[in-house]
Amino acid sequence: MDLNQLKEYLNNLANNLENGDRKFLKNRLESLSSVFPFSEYEYMLMFFRDRGIITFCDYEILRNSYINSNKNLQLYGLAPRIFGQIWGEQHIISLDNRFKKPDKTLDPEFNNQYDLWIEGIKLEVKASRAINTKKRGSILSKAISYNSNEPFWMNFQQLKPNFCNAFIFIGVWIDKIVYWVLLSEEVRENKHFSHQHTGGIEYQIGITNKNINEFDIYKVDGTQKIKRKLEKWSLLMIAQEII
Numbered sequence: 001m002d003l004n005q006l007k008e009y010l011n012n013l014a015n016n017l018e019n020g021d022r023k024f025l026k027n028r029l030e031s032l033s034s035v036f037p038f039s040e041y042e043y044m045l046m047f048f049r050d051r052g053i054i055t056f057c058d059y060e061i062l063r064n065s066y067i068n069s070n071k072n073l074q075l076y077g078l079a080p081r082i083f084g085q086i087w088g089e090q091h092i093i094s095l096d097n098r099f100k101k102p103d104k105t106l107d108p109e110f111n112n113q114y115d116l117w118i119e120g121i122k123l124e125v126k127a128s129r130a131i132n133t134k135k136r137g138s139i140l141s142k143a144i145s146y147n148s149n150e151p152f153w154m155n156f157q158q159l160k161p162n163f164c165n166a167f168i169f170i171g172v173w174i175d176k177i178v179y180w181v182l183l184s185e186e187v188r189e190n191k192h193f194s195h196q197h198t199g200g201i202e203y204q205i206g207i208t209n210k211n212i213n214e215f216d217i218y219k220v221d222g223t224q225k226i227k228r229k230l231e232k233w234s235l236l237m238i239a240q241e242i243i
Contacts, residue, residue: 001062001065001066001069001070002069002070002144002145002148002174003070003141003143006041006062006066009062010041010044010045010048013044013048013053013054014026014044016053017051017053021051025044025047028043028047029043029044045059045062069145069174069175070143070174070175071174071175072172072173072174072175072176072177073140073143073174075087075129075172076129076139076140076143076172076174077139077140083127083129084126084127084128084157085115085125087127088115088125088126088127088170089101089115089116089125091127091170092116092125092168092170093116098118098119099116099117099118099123100116100117100118101115101116101117102114102115102116102117102122107122113160113163113164114163114164115164116168121165121166122163122164122165122166123164123165123166123167123168124159124160124163124164124166124167124168125167125168125170126156126157126158126159126167126168126169126170127169127170127171127172128154128155128156128157128169128170128171128172128207129143129154129172129173130143130144130146130152130153130154130171130172130173131143131144131152131153131154132144132148132150132151132152133150133151133152133153133208134150134151143173143174144173144174145173145174145175145176146173146174146175146176146178150209151208151209151210152208152209153206153207153208153209154171154172154206154207154208155204155205155206155207156169156204156205156206156207157196157202157204158196158202158204159187159193159196159202159203159204159205160201160202160203161184161185161187161188161203162184164184165183165184166181166182166183166184167181167182167183167184167187168180168181169181169182169205169207169218171207178219179219179220179221180215180218180219180220181218181220182218186218187203187205190205192205192206192207192211192214193205
C-alpha cells in the first residue's frame with residue numbers, strides 16, 4: 001500500500017459516512033493545520049474510529065500494511081549529505097563488517113579519496129532515492145515503490161573513477177533496496193556517464209525507468225556477491241601484473 005492507495009482507502013471511508021458526518025469531516029480537513037506527527041491521515045483515522053467506521057483491529061491491519069510496504073520511506077526524509085554519504089557507507093558496513101572505513105593503517109596513501117576499503121580494494125559508495133518525476137513537491141511526496149509504473153529518476157553524483165577501484169551504487173525505493181557494483185572502468189565506459197558540472201572533475205550517472213534494465217548486468221544481491229565481483233577484479237589485476 002503506497003500513499004495514493006492509503007488516500008483512496010480513507011476517501012472511500014469518508015464517502016460512506018452519513019451526509020452530516022461527511023460534510024463535517026470535509027470542513028474540518030479544509031481548515032486543518034498539521035504539525036508532525038499529527039497529520040490529516042491521523043485526524044481522519046481518529047474520526048472514523050470515533051464514528052465506529054473502523055475498529056482498533058482495522059487500524060492495526062492498515063498501519064502494518066502501510067509500514068511493511070513503505071519500510072524505506074524514512075530514508076527519503078534524510079538530508080542529501082546524510083543519506084548519500086553517511087547512511088550509504090554505514091549501510092554497507094552493517095551488511096558485512098569486512099568493509100572498513102579506510103585510514104592510513106589500511107592504506108598509507110589514503111587521503112579521503114574514497115569511502116570504503118575491503119582487502120586492498122578501494123570503493124566509492126553512492127546512494128540515490130527513486131523519485132516520481134511526474135510529481136511536484138517534497139522528496140517524501142515523490143517517493144515511489146519498486147514495481148510502480150510511474151516514471152522515476154535517481155542520480156548517482158560526484159563520481160571520480162580515477163580515485164577508486166570500484167563503485168557500489170545503492171538504489172532506494174520505498175519498499176526495496178537494490179545494489180549495483182561497477183568497476184571504475186565500467187563507470188567511465190558507461191554511455192550514461194557524463195560531467196556533473198561543465199569542465200569539472202566530478203561525473204554522474206542517472207538511472208531511470210527507461211534505462212534501468214541496462215544496469216542488470218551490474219546488479220548484485222547481498223554483500224557476498226558484491227565481494228565475489230570485487231575478488232574477481234582483484235585476481236584479474238594480480239594476473240595482469242604477473243603477465
